[in-house]
Structures are given as structure tokens and as C-alpha cells.
Amino acid sequence: MPAEFNQAFAGTLLGRGDQDLLEHLANPAHAKRLNVYRNNVARGAIEALRAAYPAVNRIAGANFFSPMARQYWLDHPPTDAPLFLYGKGFDQHVATYEPARSLPYLPTIARLDRAWLEAHHAADTPALNPSDVTGMNPESLPELRPGLTASVQLLTLHHSAHAAWLANRQEAAAEDMQIGESAEHVLVWRHRGTVQSASIPVQHFDFLTRIARGDSLGSAMEDANDGGIDPSQFFSHGLTSGLFAANRQSETL
Amino acid sequence: MTELPDSAGLALKPEHFRQALETPAEGMWFEVHPENYMAPGGPRLSWLDAFAEKFPISLHGVGMSLGGMDAPAPQHLDRWAQLIDRYKPAAISEHLAWTSHQGTHFNDLLPVPATRAALSRFVEHVNIMQDRLGRQVLIENPSIYVALKSEMSEVEFLRETVARTGCGLLLDVNNVHVSCHNLGLDAIAYLDAFPHHAIGEIHIAGHEEDTALGGELLIDTHSAPIVESVWSLLDYTLALTGPRPVLIERDTNIPTFETLLTDHVRAQGYIDAARVREAAHAS
Numbered sequence: 001m002p003a004e005f006n007q008a009f010a011g012t013l014l015g016r017g018d019q020d021l022l023e024h025l026a027n028p029a030h031a032k033r034l035n036v037y038r039n040n041v042a043r044g045a046i047e048a049l050r051a052a053y054p055a056v057n058r059i060a061g062a063n064f065f066s067p068m069a070r071q072y073w074l075d076h077p078p079t080d081a082p083l084f085l086y087g088k089g090f091d092q093h094v095a096t097y098e099p100a101r102s103l104p105y106l107p108t109i110a111r112l113d114r115a116w117l118e119a120h121h122a123a124d125t126p127a128l129n130p131s132d133v134t135g136m137n138p139e140s141l142p143e144l145r146p147g148l149t150a151s152v153q154l155l156t157l158h159h160s161a162h163a164a165w166l167a168n169r170q171e172a173a174a175e176d177m178q179i180g181e182s183a184e185h186v187l188v189w190r191h192r193g194t195v196q197s198a199s200i201p202v203q204h205f206d207f208l209t210r211i212a213r214g215d216s217l218g219s220a221m222e223d224a225n226d227g228g229i230d231p232s233q234f235f236s237h238g239l240t241s242g243l244f245a246a247n248r249q250s251e252t253l
Numbered sequence: 254m255t256e257l258p259d260s261a262g263l264a265l266k267p268e269h270f271r272q273a274l275e276t277p278a279e280g281m282w283f284e285v286h287p288e289n290y291m292a293p294g295g296p297r298l299s300w301l302d303a304f305a306e307k308f309p310i311s312l313h314g315v316g317m318s319l320g321g322m323d324a325p326a327p328q329h330l331d332r333w334a335q336l337i338d339r340y341k342p343a344a345i346s347e348h349l350a351w352t353s354h355q356g357t358h359f360n361d362l363l364p365v366p367a368t369r370a371a372l373s374r375f376v377e378h379v380n381i382m383q384d385r386l387g388r389q390v391l392i393e394n395p396s397i398y399v400a401l402k403s404e405m406s407e408v409e410f411l412r413e414t415v416a417r418t419g420c421g422l423l424l425d426v427n428n429v430h431v432s433c434h435n436l437g438l439d440a441i442a443y444l445d446a447f448p449h450h451a452i453g454e455i456h457i458a459g460h461e462e463d464t465a466l467g468g469e470l471l472i473d474t475h476s477a478p479i480v481e482s483v484w485s486l487l488d489y490t491l492a493l494t495g496p497r498p499v500l501i502e503r504d505t506n507i508p509t510f511e512t513l514l515t516d517h518v519r520a521q522g523y524i525d526a527a528r529v530r531e532a533a534h535a536s
Binding site for chain 2: 005006007009010013014023024025026030031032033034035036037040041077078079081082083084085111121123124125136150151179190193194222235
């Protein structure tokens with residue numbers, strides 16, 4: 001029965017034994033060839049994860065990464081054909097993967113790799129331009145609720161690992177990794193086709209978090225002022241960096 | 254059969270985007286796996302926009318699982334439809350293979366036993382894909398590593414699929430070489446029996462010997478140069494079919510664009526020779 005065939009083959013691929021599949025083989029001597037399919041499937045998933053988590057791979061080393069990725073694949077095999085976004089939640093797997101205990105910052109590195117990937121593939125939402133703002137009635141500006149463009153990721157990290165992560169995304173990895181035990185706020189986004197990232201002060205992080213949830217510029221700025229920073233400079237920097245979305249303009253202008 | 258030109262094309266890799274977009278090679282067209290472009294947005298999609306402006310594009314799917322138990326996923330068909338709408342491909346294709354089962358995606362082209370039950374299911378799935386996308390799909394013969402209990406040959410299975418769905422075929426000459434070697438079949442006999450009228454596209458690629466079993470088992474890796482015997486099979490095939498679009502596939506261990514262009518020129522030479530032969534026969 002074909003149903004048994006696919007079921008049996010799936011079992012073979014997931015390492016549950018070849019016994020059920022053998023009766024479907026025309027040549028029993030071909031049983032040893034099933035490794036080809038098993039290896040292809042496992043390797044495909046592992047290499048997809050390696051491509052998605054290059055800094056984790058570099059810091060942990062390829063020989064460490066492969067069994068860690070293999071275990072993730074066994075626990076969470078892909079459910080969809082496009083594999084470039086496979087591996088959501090890999091940071092949690094890294095956090096509970098026993099051999100990675102000696103690298104407590106590795107889940108943070110995985111979160112940053114993931115943020116890069118999601119920013120890279122995020123929808124192309126139009127950004128609010130500085131010229132859009134200069135053309136506005138200044139009195140209506142505080143009422144603007146721009147939101148953030150689709151690629152923007154706001155992360156609060158358990159380790160200050162942004163600089164180390166960035167160095168390990170480059171071809172020439174930093175020898176001397178500086179990773180602090182304190183929390184760090186990081187912004188990851190895509191601007192003109194290129195993923196950017198920055199470690200930002202908590203006040204800027206809070207400001208962007210409020211804009212992201214749909215607050216008006218006026219109220220977000222007021223809070224930031226209370227926090228002791230001048231948000232207008234950060235706002236204009238964010239404007240030129242393409243952080244704010246243009247899609248809600250029509251509601252407010 | 255398709256809107257692809259009867260000339261040689263290349264599998265498009267992100268590593269070559271910049272160079273490939275400026276290539277002056279005559280008759281050039283490019284093929285991509287649509288699964289790699291099923292993203293919400295981002296630069297990869299913009300690159301393909303630029304290519305679609307200048308070159309014919311072929312979408313060659315590896316994830317529809319037409320040979321599986323489950324019907325094609327509506328979500329996956331929707332994403333295909335969006336890509337067709339955006340890039341207006343000259344050809345679309347998929348495989349005689351399955352890639353997923355009960356919600357798990359294996360990301361490999363897994364073999365389908367050539368049985369009557371599997372054929373009915375395959376025909377139904379090809380019809381679903383063609384109906385949803387509103388156009389003909391080319392179906393590719395896979396590389397096979399194990400002989401399965403079957404009720405017909407692979408060529409009969411494909412011939413019957415063409416008759417019952419109106420699909421076209423994508424003949425992968427390297428897969429013929431690899432499968433026939435692995436199963437002890439005659440590649441020339443396979444090519445002779447293949448329904449030539451249905452061939453809308455031809456693939457050639459490199460393969461490697463299995464690291465564990467050696468020369469007994471060839472693996473379709475797309476990671477190595479095309480061997481001479483596959484070039485010969487291409488020449489033989491084009492003599493049977495006349496000029497057809499020929500694609501050079503390379504997915505890993507990717508060489509420079511110039512190296513791929515050397516293969517491109519060689520493949521184009523075989524197509525040109527087929528055109529000359531055809532003209533000589535006609536006159």
C-alpha cells in the first residue's frame with residue numbers, strides 16, 4: 001500500500017529504522033543506499049540553519065554547530081517548503097542544549113542572527129521621508145502615529161553582545177570577543193536593501209517601542225523628555241535611517 | 254510549448270546577481286527555485302524584478318510534493334501564484350517526487366513508486382497545480398538511488414501523466430545518467446522511449462560518487478562539473494528533440510560566473526548543432 005510506503009519512508013528519514021520500508025524495495029541490496037536520502041534530509045536542514053545563524057556557527061564552530069542543529073531538526077523538523085526562514089526559536093534550543101552551557105551568551109547571538117534574517121526578508125513597507133515631514137503642518141506633527149517599517153526589530157538582550165555579534169557576521173572575525181553580563185538594547189532594521197543594527201540607549205528603545213505600538217509622536221516624545229533625553233534629534237536620525245512607516249500618513253495629515 | 258527561447262540558460266545564484274544581470278550572452282535566460290523567493294519582501298525579490306525585466310525567467314519548484322500522499326498545500330499554491338503574477342515566468346516546472354508527508358517537510362526529492370495508485374494520485378496533484386496556476390507545468394524526471402517495487406517504468410509513468418494532465422516534461426539528462434547508472438538501466442534506451450514531443454526544457458548538471466559506496470552509487474549533487482558522458486547524452490537528446498531550452502544547474506560548490514558561462518557556450522553549441530541538423534532534414 002502506498003500510504004505505508006510514504007509513512008515507512010518518512011520513518012526512515014527521521015531515523016526510526018528501515019524495517020517497514022524494506023518490503024517496498026525491489027532490490028534488498030539497496031537498503032544500504034537509504035543513507036543517501038537520510039543524509040540529504042538531515043544535511044539540508046542543518047545547512048539551512050547554518051546559513052540562517054552564521055554568527056552562532058562561527059562562534060561555536062562548525063563541528064559544534066552541526067550536532068546542535070541536528071538535534072533542533074529532530075525536535076522541530078521543517079513544516080514548510082521555503083527553508084530560508086526555518087529555525088524560529090533556535091535561540092531557545094541553544095539555551096537548553098546541554099553542551100552549549102559553557103557559552104551562556106550563545107542564545108543572545110542566535111537572537112541577533114534571527115533578527116538579521118527577519119529584517120532581511122521583511123515586507124517592503126514604504127518609509128516616512130524627511131521631506132514628508134518638512135512638508136507637514138508643524139502643528140499636526142505631534143499627532144502623527146507613523147509606526148515602524150516592517151523590518152524593524154527591537155531586542156532587549158541578556159548580554160551586551162551586539163559588537164561581538166557584528167564582528168562575527170563579518171568575514172574577519174574578531175579574535176577578542178567582548179561580551180558583557182549586562183542587558184543591551186539593540187535595533188535591527190533594513191534600510192535601502194541592507195540590514196543595519198545599532199546598540200541604543202534604553203530611552204531610544206522605549207521611544208521606538210511606543211511608536212511601534214501606534215502611539216503619537218507627541219506623546220512618545222513627551223515621555224522621552226521626561227526620561228532626560230532630547231528625542232527630536234533621535235527622531236530625525238530615525239527618519240533619515242528609514243525607521244518610521246509612511247503608511248499611516250493619510251490618517252493624520 | 255513554453256515561452257522559453259530554444260537556447261541555453263543558467264540557474265541563477267545570489268552570488269552572481271551583479272555579474273549575471275549585465276551578461277551580454279545571447280539567448281540567456283535564468284531559472285530559480287520559487288521557494289527561495291517566497292519571502293514577504295527584501296532585496297532578493299527586487300533582484301529578481303531586475304532580471305525579469307531583462308531576461309526570460311523559469312520558476313523551477315522543489316517543494317510542491319506532487320508525488321506525495323497529501324494534495325498540494327493551498328498556501329503554497331497561493332505563493333506560487335503571487336510569484337507568477339510578479340515575475341511573469343516563461344516556464345514553470347516541478348518534479349516527479351515528494352518532499353513532505355503529514356506536515357513534515359523533508360526538503361529532498363524523494364522517490365515515487367511507479368504504481369497505478371501512485372500514478373492516479375500524481376495525476377490528480379498535477380491537475381490541481383495546473384488548475385490553480387492556470388497554465389501548463391513541466392514535470393522533471395528525478396535522480397533515483399533505490400529501486401522500488403513498481404508496476405510500470407518511470408517513462409511509462411511520465412507518459413501517462415502527460416496524457417492525463419496535458420502537462421509538459423522537463424528532461425534532466427544528468428538525472429537519466431545517474432538513475433540509469435544506479436539502477437542498472439540503459440540511458441540511451443530511456444531517452445529513446447521518452448515522449449520527446451512533450452519536452453519543454455532540458456537540464457544538465459554535475460554529480461558525484463557517493464562518499465560511502467563509491468562508484469556503485471552516483472549522487473545528483475549539482476556540485477561538480479558536468480561529465481563528458483552527460484554532455485554526450487545532451488547531444489543525443491537534442492538530436493531526438495531538435496532545439497530546446499537547455500539549463501545548466503549548479504547549486505553548491507558554486508564556481509565563478511565565467512566558469513558557468515563556459516558551460517553555457519558549450520550547451521549553446523549543441524543546441525545550434527541540433528538546429529542545423531533539423532534544417533538539413535527539412536530541406
